Amino acid sequence: MKLWPHSLQGQLALRLGLVFFLVSAAGVGLLLWEGSEAADSFGLEMLHYRAEELARHVVRSPDGRAAFKPTAAMARVYDSQKGENLYAIRTDSGQVLTNNREFPGLVSRAQAEEGSSNFRLEEFGPRQDDYYGMTVTESSAAGPVNVAVAHSSDADAIAVGMLKFFARRIAWMIPLFALVMLVIGAWSVRAGLRPLAAISRRAAEIDPRAADVRLPIERLPSELLPLVQAVNSAFDRLQEGFAVQRRFTANAAHELRTPLTMLTAGLDELNHGAPVTKLKADVARMNRLVSQLLRVARLDAMPMNVSARVDLAQVAAQVVEYLAPWAIAHQRTIAFDGPDHPVMVKGNADEISDAIRNIVENAVLHTPPDTEVTVGVASDGSVTVDDWGAGVPREDRAKIFDRFWRGKVANAPGAGLGLAIVSEIVRHHGGTVEVGDAPRGGASFRLHFRQA
Amino acid sequence: MRLLIVEDEARIAELVRNGVVRAGFTADTAGTGADALAALEVGIYDAVILDLGLPDSDGLEVLGRARRAGQTIPFLLLTARDTVDDRVLGLNAGADDYLIKPFAMDELVARTKALLRRPGLALGVTMEAGNIEFDSVGREVRVAGKPLPLPRRELDVLEQLIRRAGRVVPKAVLEEKLYGQDDELESNAVPVHVSHLRRKLIGAGATLEIHTVRGVGYLLEEKNR
Numbered sequence: 208m209k210l211w212p213h214s215l216q217g218q219l220a221l222r223l224g225l226v227f228f229l230v231s232a233a234g235v236g237l238l239l240w241e242g243s244e245a246a247d248s249f250g251l252e253m254l255h256y257r258a259e260e261l262a263r264h265v266v267r268s269p270d271g272r273a274a275f276k277p278t279a280a281m282a283r284v285y286d287s288q289k290g291e292n293l294y295a296i297r298t299d300s301g302q303v304l305t306n307n308r309e310f311p312g313l314v315s316r317a318q319a320e321e322g323s324s325n326f327r328l329e330e331f332g333p334r335q336d337d338y339y340g341m342t343v344t345e346s347s348a349a350g351p352v353n354v355a356v357a358h359s360s361d362a363d364a365i366a367v368g369m370l371k372f373f374a375r376r377i378a379w380m381i382p383l384f385a386l387v388m389l390v391i392g393a394w395s396v397r398a399g400l401r402p403l404a405a406i407s408r409r410a411a412e413i414d415p416r417a418a419d420v421r422l423p424i425e426r427l428p429s430e431l432l433p434l435v436q437a438v439n440s441a442f443d444r445l446q447e448g449f450a451v452q453r454r455f456t457a458n459a460a461h462e463l464r465t466p467l468t469m470l471t472a473g474l475d476e477l478n479h480g481a482p483v484t485k486l487k488a489d490v491a492r493m494n495r496l497v498s499q500l501l502r503v504a505r506l507d508a509m510p511m512n513v514s515a516r517v518d519l520a521q522v523a524a525q526v527v528e529y530l531a532p533w534a535i536a537h538q539r540t541i542a543f544d545g546p547d548h549p550v551m552v553k554g555n556a557d558e559i560s561d562a563i564r565n566i567v568e569n570a571v572l573h574t575p576p577d578t579e580v581t582v583g584v585a586s587d588g589s590v591t592v593d594d595w596g597a598g599v600p601r602e603d604r605a606k607i608f609d610r611f612w613r614g615k616v617a618n619a620p621g622a623g624l625g626l627a628i629v630s631e632i633v634r635h636h637g638g639t640v641e642v643g644d645a646p647r648g649g650a651s652f653r654l655h656f657r658q659a
Numbered sequence: 660m661r662l663l664i665v666e667d668e669a670r671i672a673e674l675v676r677n678g679v680v681r682a683g684f685t686a687d688t689a690g691t692g693a694d695a696l697a698a699l700e701v702g703i704y705d706a707v708i709l710d711l712g713l714p715d716s717d718g719l720e721v722l723g724r725a726r727r728a729g730q731t732i733p734f735l736l737l738t739a740r741d742t743v744d745d746r747v748l749g750l751n752a753g754a755d756d757y758l759i760k761p762f763a764m765d766e767l768v769a770r771t772k773a774l775l776r777r778p779g780l781a782l783g784v785t786m787e788a789g790n791i792e793f794d795s796v797g798r799e800v801r802v803a804g805k806p807l808p809l810p811r812r813e814l815d816v817l818e819q820l821i822r823r824a825g826r827v828v829p830k831a832v833l834e835e836k837l838y839g840q841d842d843e844l845e846s847n848a849v850p851v852h853v854s855h856l857r858r859k860l861i862g863a864g865a866t867l868e869i870h871t872v873r874g875v876g877y878l879l880e881e882k883n884r
Contacts, residue, residue, distance in 0.1 A: 464739040465668055468761040472674035475764035494761050524875055528827040531872040535880055543874030579873070
């Protein structure tokens with residue numbers, strides 16, 4: 208389950224959306240709470256004012272008793288039919304001077320809550336409304352009076368009204384605003400990350416043959432700059448590493464070859480004879496080992512370009528042409544058996560040639576004297592090299608491509624590098640190499656390359 | 660036949676010199692690129708054996724400067740480098756052939772002779788391989804000093820083989836040299852001529868014989884010992 212998006216854009220959108228939702232909710236909540244608080248305190252002020260007003264209309268009648276003389280406006284306000292505003296006035300002695308006839312309970316209820324000047328009445332009166340009210344002692348013309356006033360509790364109604372107003376006038380902007388913010392967020396992430404696409408393209412070009420390529424740092428967001436700079440300096444160090452390796456390979460080639468050249472040429476000066484012939488063979492073997500070692504080192508150090516179109520038939524025929532004199536000198540022959548038409552494969556002509564050469568050399572060294580090594584090319588992009596030797600035992604077939612593997616035959620020629628080189632080259636080409644039995648006995652090596 | 664050997668490693672220069680002198684050449688040595696260019700100006704050399712790693716300059720640079728100065732004699736490069744790029748570079752710069760160190764002296768001598776056998780060059784008149792002599796002007800062949808009369812097609816085949824003695828001559832090359840584009844060509848014409856020539860060489864006691872490299876071509880090579 209993938210709940211959290213991996214893309215920066217997705218994460219930003221999700222976070223912005225969440226934050227905006229929470230802030231909006233908190234803002235609306237605060238607004239409503241503040242609104243109801245304000246409404247409450249406004250209501251209390253109002254009640255107090257009304258209590259004072261009621262007290263002002265308590266007069267001393269000619270008989271010396273207190274009496275309540277409301278104005279017409281007041282009578283409307285305290286109209287019992289509407290039941291919006293309730294009142295009760297008691298004299299100092301506790302005698303009820305006046306109240307709404309329909310709400311006789313107000314006096315007792317208001318008294319019951321003597322401890323506080325404010326009170327609430329729930330489901331009160333004939334209409335079962337909620338009320339809030341206050342009880343205050345005011346001075347009047349007839350002396351101190353205790354006034355209770357109550358107002359139908361429409362604090363909630365105020366809040367609901369405010370919410371309705373809010374929704375009608377302002378709330379529709381919230382989703383719109385959120386959308387605009389998300390679009391801006393997504394756009395700035397996208398614009399900020401646009402240089403990454405260029406960097407990715409550039410990075411794809413980097414390989415040891417083009418190790419001098421560096422990632423561009425122009426127009427890059429400052430957050431990404433350290434990463435790209437660190438990667439670039441890592442490339443610097445890698446390039447230096449490759450350079451060191453290449454220098455070593457080149458130097459080693461020269462350092463080893465110069466004395467070997469002297470040795471080879473020096474042997475040619477000696478009189479011919481059995482010991483000299485043996486020495487020459489030993490030196491030739493050493494020459495081969497050194498060049499194969501350097502070949503392996505170079506394969507490790509420098510990936511080759513394998514993207515060209517190569518005529519496999521032509522390359523194989525040239526290998527036969529090149530090796531035939533050497534094979535004939537060893538009393539063996541090599542034959543080429545391929546189609547007249549080109550067999551195009553994807554790869555590097557020199558490397559493919561090298562791979563085939565190693566296989567053919569191997570075959571010539573293992574086939575008995577006066578036999579023929581056959582190099583066949585098929586239209587499917589494969590080269591088959593058959594010999595008449597002892598073949599490769601089934602249990603050894605996986606191992607013969609390992610470096611320095613030489614089998615159980617102690618005096619086998621070569622250092623065991625030729626087939627390792629072949630397998631490395633084939634691997635670089637995305638091809639395969641396998642060994643089986645030749646139709647007439649002996650080993651059959653088959654190299655397969657990708658067709659172009 | 661005078662060769663210039665350009666090689667900074669004194670011991671190798673001496674060995675190469677001894678080798679080519681044994682093969683009948685006269686040879687001088689130069690240890691630096693500057694010495695080599697100065698020696699070439701004299702104009703007495705028929706071919707140059709040039710090492711690529713020189714103390715004062717790159718061998719390829721020496722080659723390029725010699726070619727720009729109008730030197731047309733063949734250059735055989737010796738190199739300890741064997742990467743593909745180096746080979747291509749050497750041949751593009753105007754080298755005629757190259758050998759990778761270490762090399763067998765026989766190979767060096769054979770390659771040098773092959774370079775000098777090219778048409779228009781010093782060895783272009785009489786070519787020798789083993790005990791076979793081929794006079795390319797008089798169109799005469801001698802084996803062990805005795806004339807061996809050959810029909811025209813077989814002479815053409817032998818000329819191609821002897822020019823590249825020790826190396827395979829592709830069948831396609833022989834077909835092209837023996838018959839112009841216009842001539843009617845039977846599919847087994849070349850094998851038939853080669854087989855006649857082979858028998859005649861054996862009969863005349865030649866020290867070289869023609870080997871067939873099936874599917875590729877033919878090769879004139881010393882008889883197996």
